[in-house]
Amino acid sequence: MRILVIGGGGREHTLAWKLSQSQGVEKMYAIPGNPGMESLAECISNISISDNISLVKFAEEHKIDLTVVGPELPLANGLVDAFEEAGLKAFGPTKAAAEIEGSKAFSKWLMKKYEIPTAKFEVFTDAQKAREYIKAQGAPIVIKADGLAAGKGVIVAATLQEALEAVDSIMCDHTFGDAGSRVVIEECLVGEEASLLAFTDGKTIIPMISSQDHKRAFDNDEGPNTGGMGTYAPAPVLTQDLLKQVQKEILEPTVKAMQQEGRKYCGCLYAGLMITADGPKVIEFNARFGDPETQVVLPLLDGDLAQIMLACIEGNLAKTEVKWEEKATVCVVMAAGGYPANYKKGDVITGMDKAEADGAVVFHAGTAKTEAGIVTNGGRVLGVTAKADNIKEAVDKAYKAVSKINFAKVHYRKDIAYRAIARLK
Structure with a gap:
């Protein structure tokens, strides 16, 4: 099987890492990819992820069996539609279905019309x-x-x-x-947030392991909002009873609603939830894997990601077993000083090999390769991820790995998963 991953951030590195473990993968490409993905995929940097015609042409010429679209922009730009028209298999929603993220107004109207709990x-x-x-x-x-x-x-x-x-x-x-x-x-909803990603073929929807992101830049949830400073999975706030409620009141009705609106939804549906006193409510839907939620969810998948994705595309998800490891994962985002405001690029990163020697996985989010070595090239630079038997051990393992990595003015939160640890106490 030949696989193409679209995108070049931490989410896409994680997708490529997990897909590389699938059976029968002969060759993987990434457009544009990043330095961390080079050991897994051939990175192609001269095609824009917004250029549907060139992307289809590349997939045809390289006999790609499965294309996985990471970011939201190519989905909103109709990349999956272009692949489907060319008879190619692409994992992700069509342009019409991706509007669930592309227009917050559409998403809210949909929830209001079909009585899906939201603000x-x-x-x-x-x-x-x-x-x-x-x-x-x-x-x-x-x-x-x-x-x-x-x-x-x-x-x-x-x-x-x-x-x-x-x-x-x-x-x-x-x-x-x-x-x-x-x-x-x-x-403004009051409660505790959680993220729940799910696989769907447009009929069946199977949730992944729950997770919790840390949006604020600084410890104790202070400072400006960011793209996410770290995550952990599973999120104990989403109990088994609440997960059943979310499946019944949110996930299944949303997929059914999209079908009824003539916008059949296939791919990964991401529900950002607030667990309020009145039960779970939707803050937002995303039309793709979350970043950095993917970095903690996929390492817990006990199965073949490529086969699950193909089952979504082919409409066979109901016949596909999706299993998860009973472990915990933690991802600490190492960001450039000043992020999410102004930050510097081009600082040399050291110690990643030492971090991985300790059993962590270092996912590249904003890096570049130069003669001096791997350097910073974005706000969120690395996602350092560790898996262990429980949250506390995963936290310790992740921060031990973080301590081995260095670059100028590195900034990261020291309290990732604090809510989960407090609950365990």
């Missing part, structure tokens, strides 16, 4: 009307840019002033470009 909301294209609504509702309140904003288009405003400034920033100053021409304003 109360309104949608605005007029900044003045948005401001008036905020004044009537009060704070805390959540303001979201409607379109794709690289995971940064959500502002949780603690005060009225912050909320009004968020509207000005998104709708008037166009901080997130066209993504902010429409905003969703919703009630």
Whole structure:
């Protein structure tokens, strides 16, 4: 089997790492890939992930049997549609189905129509009307840019002033470009967050192991929101009873709703959940694997990822066994100093081999290869992941590995999985 992975971040490195363990993999390519993926796949950097025509041509010429689309932009750009039209197998939703992430307004309307539990909301294209609504509702309140904003288009405003400034920033100053021409304003849900990714073929939906991301830049959940500073799995907040409830009230109705809307959803559906006093509610849906959730979920998969993905594409998921290891994983993101604001690139990274010698896996998120060695090339640089029999051991193992790695002004949170450890106590 010949596999192509689209994307070049930590999520894609993890996907390639897990896919490389599948049976019968003869050759793997990554576009563009990253230095960490070079031992697993041939990295092709001269094709854009937005160039559907060139990507289809590459897959045809290299006789690709399975293409796995990592990031949201190519999905929103209709890459899966282009592959399907060419008779090629690609894992991920079509453009119409990917709108569940590409438009927060569509996602909220879908949930309202099909009674899927979520926060109360309104949608605005007029900044003045948005401001008036905020004044009537009060704070805390959540303001979201409607379109794709690289995971940064959500502002949780603690005060009225912050909320009004968020509207000005998104709708008037166009901080997130066209993504902010429409905003969703919703009630601020109270509870503990969790992420639940699921495989689906459009009919059957099978959840993966639950996880919990740490969005804030600093310890104790302080500082600005980021793309994610670390994760762990499983998330004890999602008990077996709650998982059954999420399956019945959220996952299954969503896949059915998409089918009824003529937007059959195949691929990975990511539900960002808030576990409130009234039960689980959807904060957002994503149309792909989460980053850095993938880095802790896939190492626990006890099975053949390529075969599961093919079963999703071919509509055979109901006949496919999906098993998980009864262990725990922790991923600590090592970021560049200053992230998520301004940060420097080009600092040499040392010690990754020592970290992996201790049993951790180092997933590359923002790195580049130079004559000086592997250097920093993004905000989130590495995802250092460890697996153990329990969360506490996985935390210790991950931070031991982190201590072996160094680059200038490295920044990481020291409290990943603190909620899970508190629960265990």
